[in-house]
Amino acid sequence: AQKITQTQPGMFVQEKEAVTLDCTYDTSDPSYGLFWYKQPSSGEMIFLIYQGSYDQQNATEGRYSLNFQKARKSANLVISASQLGDSAMYFCAMREAQMKTSYDKVIFGPGTSLSVIP
Amino acid sequence: DTEVTQTPKHLVMGMTNKKSLKCEQHMGHRAMYWYKQKAKKPPELMFVYSYEKLSINESVPSRFSPECPNSSLLNLHLHALQPEDSALYLCASSQVGHGSYEQYFGPGTRLTVT
Secondary structure, three states: OHHHHHHHOOEEEEEEOOEEEOOOOOOOOOOOEEEEEOOOOOOEEEEEEEEEOOOOOOOOEEEEEEEEEEOOOEEEEEEEOOHHHHOOEEEEEEEEOOOOOOOOEEEEOEEEEEEEEO | OOOEEOOOEEEEEEOOOOEEEEEEEEEOOEEEEEEEEOOOOOOOEEEEEEEOOOEEEOOOOOOOEEEEEEEEEEEEEEEEOHHHHOEEEEEEEEOOOOOOOOEEOOEEEEEEOO
16 A cells, blocks of 8 residues: 655745755555645645656756655655745645556645745 | 636535535546545545546545536535534546646635534
8 A cells, every 4th residue: 555654744944945845655556656735724735746756857846846766765845945925734645546447546645734934 | 727616615514404516627637536635634535537437436425425417527415414524625637547647626615514
């Protein structure tokens, strides 16, 4: 069974500083993908970044980058130059291919609450 | 248009009521999902529809009844709910297939059962 671990229930970061949110995963599938989602207090889940298990380079999207260490099974999210609007819950998630189907399930980690301090 | 809409935004219902949650997307996605999320917890998958057919039911109680009338719409019919069913209900959609297809989420419906 697949599992996602996020060991930081809450994090604080000073505005304009960089912050790393930890994520480790466990899977026996050779092909998998990892997502990061942001959920503000309004409730909507916002897709941030994706890393495939066979991707040679770490994914980047603007101020977001993913520090992917496959051997250690970690996929940490790095947010550079934090902004007040970055305060939210952050979920690491992994897609789980469903055999003989046309879709993937996505399982979510417990989340990290990030607070950006002015 | 990369938007998933959900109505209503808030819903308060008694345990004997019947209500429905609605979700709509116009991105051409043929996979649609219902999640339940309790406060400070991750979303939990309830149902998956693929090509308008129910593909996954994660052992959800029968008081929740999903419906996918067409490729753009997803409903969740509620009947005889319990107070512990109070939660944020999120709808999502994605492309069909195995790959890097992210799920696009709606803003959710905050349900309170009294």
